[in-house]
Amino acid sequence: MVTGQKLPSFLFFQLILVLQVLYHSNAQGLKLGYYHKTCPNAESIIWNTTHQIISRAPTLAAPLLRMHFHDCFVRGCDGSVLLNSTKTNQSEKDAFPNLSLRGFHVIDAVKSEVEEACPGVVSCADILALVARDSVSMIQGPFWEVPLGRRDGRVSILNEALTNLPSPFANITQLKQLFATKGLNEKDLAVLSGGHTVGTSHCVGFSNRLYNFTGKGDTDPSMDPNYIVKLKQKCKPGDNTTLVEMDPGSFKTFDDNYYTLVAKRRGLFQSDAALLNDAVIKAYVFLQASTHGSTFAKDFAASMVKMGKFGVxxxxxxEIRKHCALVN
Incomplete structure (x- = not known):
């Protein structure tokens, strides 16, 4: 959820400067082949275990990508989204935007295999980053090199997920400001939004656009009216259980079709439609839509590497957690 409150511009830019210094200082600690000596088979174990699961359940790839995204946007990529709540603390996992996350059992299964080979060596944060990459690659998406060496955080706070995760109802100003606080620019926003080419959403994530956009029982004028008719057939008022494909017809395959949909005003969320309200981002959307995603795979890989270094x-x-849902 994005509050919409704006920092004074001078404070905002000071914050960005501080974050960039922190980003570069800690990201220096990541490197390719980090476990080459301490756990040489780590990446192959993670790939093989993930492949066994995704080959049977390819629809888990989208939630695993989303989980990595949600992890990095709160406290940086430190595995904090994996922690369970305790008697004294409600964790990120129980925040409303994360209640629909799936695939925690995949991370647990991978962690178990890695721990058997190399106890106490490979972090849950690194496992999540690799599983997200491997899952995308296994559904015809791009492959990218993942610098490793992340350590696991010990803190996970529900309210931080509410204020740091982009809302499906966000406008372009809110999205750009939130991404900037994570060291991500307009192009990264355009590119990472393309992750909506896979996966599904409950009707509640967009039903206001169909039935009550301004509180007067109206529809969102920025959405293709023909698409609204189709969505109303799937989502009745008050429907909280039905799942709708974000990229109809190819929601299990990582492709460039998302941009064609957004260009045709058929993005499912307000945050998708908002991409057309910025000149730079709109140009990127139409470029990918008109060239069949000519640079999307390469761009997505680059933005994922960039995001994966944030706040590590x-x-x-x-620490290196023994169990991903629990601090040591």
Whole structure:
């Protein structure tokens, strides 16, 4: 959920400067082949275990990608989204935007295999980053090199997920400001939104656009009226259980069709439609739509590497959890 409150511009830019310094200092601790000596088979174990699961249940790829995204946007990519709530603390996992996350059992299964080979060596944060990459690759998406060396955080706070995760109801100003606080620019926003080419959403994520956009029982004028008719057939007022494909017809395959849909005003969320309200981002959308995603795979890989370095814990920070849902 994005509050919509704006920082004074001078404070906002000071915050960005501080975040960029932190981003670069900690991201320096990540490197390719980080486990080459301490757990040489780590990446192949993670790939093989993930492949066994995704080959049977390819629809898990989208939730695993989303889980990595939700992890990195709150406290950085430190595995905090994996932690369970305790008697004294409600964790990110129980925040409303994360209640629909799926695939925690995949991370647990992978962690179990890695722990058997190399106890106490590979972090849950690194496992999540690799599983997200491997899952996307296994459904015809791009492959990218993942620098490793993340450590696991010990803190996970429900309210931080509410204020740091982009809302499906966000406008372009809110989205750009939120992405900027994570070291991500307009192009990264355009590119990472393309992750909506896979997966599904409950009707509640967009039903206001169909039935009550301004509180007067109206529809969202920015959405293709023919698409509204189709969505109303699937989602009746008050429907909280039905799932709708975000990229109708190819929601199990990582492709460039998302941009064609957004260009035709058929993006499912307000945050998708909002991409057309910024000149730079709109140009990117129409470029990918008109060239069959000519640069999307390469761009997505680059933005995922960039996002995956945000706010990481390295060196002696944090810990290597024995179980991903529990601090040691």
């Amino acid at each position: 814990l390295t060196g002696k920070q944090g």
